[in-house]
Amino acid sequence: MDLHIDNILNDLEKDNFQAYLLTKFTNVGYISDYKPTSFAFCVIKENPVIYASKMDMEIANRDSKIEVREYESFEVMIGELKKEGIKNLAIEPTLPYSTYEKFRDDFSVESKTYVDKQRMIKTPEEIKNIEKATEIAQKSFLELDILNNENNENEVAFDLVRLMVENGASKESFDTIVTSGADSSLPHAIPQAKKLNQPILIDWGAIYGGYCSDNTRTIIYTERQQEIWDIVAEAHDKAIKAIKPGIKCCEVDKVARDIISEYGYGNEFIHSTGHSLGLDIHETPGFSLRDETIIEKGMVITVEPGIYLEGEFGVRLEDTVAIYRKADVIGDLPLKID
Known part of the structure; x- marks a missing residue:
């Protein structure tokens, strides 16, 4: 059986659960290789099964590496699970409340993050897809005619997405941000x-092979903007240098936050230092004040400190790193864009 499923079965056994219910599309795809286009219920147990909609049966039968059954109704699905003797069920934290309500009367239900834990560590193949997504996104950025005086923010964002698709992306990995002034x-x-x-701030990413990339660059023009840019760049670089297996994620956040605070802008750094990415643009763990996850080899996390001066301007610089013995920046786009 698949290693990810084996690991989840071990977690279930340890926590005395008989099955684990997944409905989030990226989690179902991660476990089975079938990427739902409609709803799907994936039940991880000794003999895992996916209940797919009639509309998805062809693609599910083609792609899924675990058994697929056509979804008929909640009653039929719940009846089959009860017939197997399943009485307690772990669920994803993201399960919609309306769906949870349908299960809670028949099973003892508790939220667990078993798949999220699996997805924290990327395989070499997953990292290759993220590297390719980053390559496409950065190549497209360099081809972009940002400084054409006739362009507006919407047009630049549209052009960047078009270039990413032309260069091999399936689509953008989130709504492209092009903002200025x-x-x-x-x-x-x-x-x-x-x-x-x-200044001009652009935050963008591509999807390749199902995997996301994420970068931000800020193009600055004045001495004041340069001063803030330099502080953010120092926080970015020193945070990356601090990353290594064995330390806590919150320690990396502290490195970036302390630098920005030393220059007097701690209150203007209003988000965490970074987030994992993969099949989703935001995954766990992240470089935040409260995240005490121990960094491990194979994690892929962004580093994106920023300073935001209300009513004036903001600067953010973001790269994605793959963690081995240290943090290796994915891609080769310079921080400074002239």
Whole structure:
């Protein structure tokens, strides 16, 4: 049986659960190689099974490496599980409440993160896909005509997505952020139909082979912007140098946060230092104040410190690292874009 399933079965046994229910598309795909286009219920047990919608039966039968049954109704599915003697069920934390309600009357139900734990450590093949996604995204960024005075933020974002697809991405890994001027102080600004101002902040990523990439660059113009850029770059570089297996994720966040705080901008660093990525753009663990996860080889995590001066501008610099004996930056895009 698949190693991931074996590991989950071991977790179930240790915690005295008989089965684990998955509905999140990326988790179902991770376990089975079948990527749902409609709903699906994946039940990990001694003989795992996926209940797929009629609409998905052809693709599920083609791709899934575990048994597929056509979903008929909740009653039929629950009846089959009860017939096997299943009385308690672990579920994903992301399971919709409306779905949870349908299971809680028949099973003892508890939330568990077994698949998230598996997905923390990437295989060499997974890392290759992230590297290729990053290569595509960075190549596309360098081909982008950012400084054309006729362009507005929306147009630049659209062009960047188009280039990523032309260069081999299946799509963007999240809504591309192109923001400028005072709006760059909004970490998740939405591109507007307005001419580019200064500075210009672009946060973008591609998906290749199902795996995401993520980078941010800020193009600066004034001495004041350069001053803030230099602080963020120092926090970015020193955080990456601090990463190694065996230390806690929160220790990396502290390195970046302490540097920015020493320059007097601690209150303007308003998010965590980074997040894991893979099949989803945001995975666990992350470089945050509260994340005490021990860093391990095979993790892939972003490093993205930022300073946001309300009403003025913001600077964020982001790269993704694969962790071996140390952190190796994925891609070769310079931090400074002139």
